[in-house]
Amino acid sequence: MKTHFLFPNKIKPLGWILFFPSLLLGTTNLYFDFEFDFLDLVVSSDTLFKFGPQNLTDEFALVGVLVSLMMIGFSKLKTEDEYVQKIRLDSLLWAMYLNITLVILSTLFLYGGYYFSVLIYNLFTLPLFFVIRFHYYLSKR
Amino acid sequence: MKNTIKVERAKKDMTQEGLAEKIGVSRQTINSIEKGKYVPSTLLAIKMSDVFGVKVNDIFTLEEEDWS
Numbered sequence: 001m002k003t004h005f006l007f008p009n010k011i012k013p014l015g016w017i018l019f020f021p022s023l024l025l026g027t028t029n030l031y032f033d034f035e036f037d038f039l040d041l042v043v044s045s046d047t048l049f050k051f052g053p054q055n056l057t058d059e060f061a062l063v064g065v066l067v068s069l070m071m072i073g074f075s076k077l078k079t080e081d082e083y084v085q086k087i088r089l090d091s092l093l094w095a096m097y098l099n100i101t102l103v104i105l106s107t108l109f110l111y112g113g114y115y116f117s118v119l120i121y122n123l124f125t126l127p128l129f130f131v132i133r134f135h136y137y138l139s140k141r
Numbered sequence: 142m143k144n145t146i147k148v149e150r151a152k153k154d155m156t157q158e159g160l161a162e163k164i165g166v167s168r169q170t171i172n173s174i175e176k177g178k179y180v181p182s183t184l185l186a187i188k189m190s191d192v193f194g195v196k197v198n199d200i201f202t203l204e205e206e207d208w209s
Contacts, residue, residue, distance in 0.1 A: 141172075
């Protein structure tokens with residue numbers, strides 16, 4: 001039984017290194033409007049950008065979080081054997097169930113700004129739940 | 142499903158770690174198989190049979206609930 005594509009084991013620590021700054025950046029951007037000035041998009045005067053000046057800090061934060069979660073969750077373990085693959089599969093399923101349940105509950109019970117926040121979190125909660133559950137299973141062994 | 146892995150290991154004076162190394166898996170995998178928490182693949186079972194010099198059917202036996 002061959003593994004599906006997984007990143008090499010060496011990528012995993014790099015994922016952790018990328019994750020925390022990206023998460024911090026995203027949080028400060030979302031809640032405190034923190035932005036890096038050098039990430040301001042240069043906009044031409046007669047413009048498509050009807051919504052005003054654009055800054056790329058939030059894009060960087062989100063991509064950083066997503067890429068780092070992939071690196072953490074989908075890189076091979078030191079012993080990547082069939083039992084680990086089973087744990088991976090179980091964790092993926094659990095993450096899906098949890099994510100879908102939370103989206104359903106928020107759709108029914110949250111509105112307006114709260115619901116908008118949920119949509120933003122939902123951009124990365126699936127890989128996040130997977131990483132949490134996967135490592136929980138691993139630590140239980 | 143029942144298995145006699147622990148007995149076979151004892152016969153060869155092998156630790157879980159030793160067996161794991163021989164067949165290319167982690168010790169946790171061997172432990173979970175012995176405890177009946179995980180059913181190994183055919184490949185792994187045959188490797189065990191090779192290492193122990195015993196038939197697969199003599200290491201693993203079906204139980205009533207395996208048929209449901």
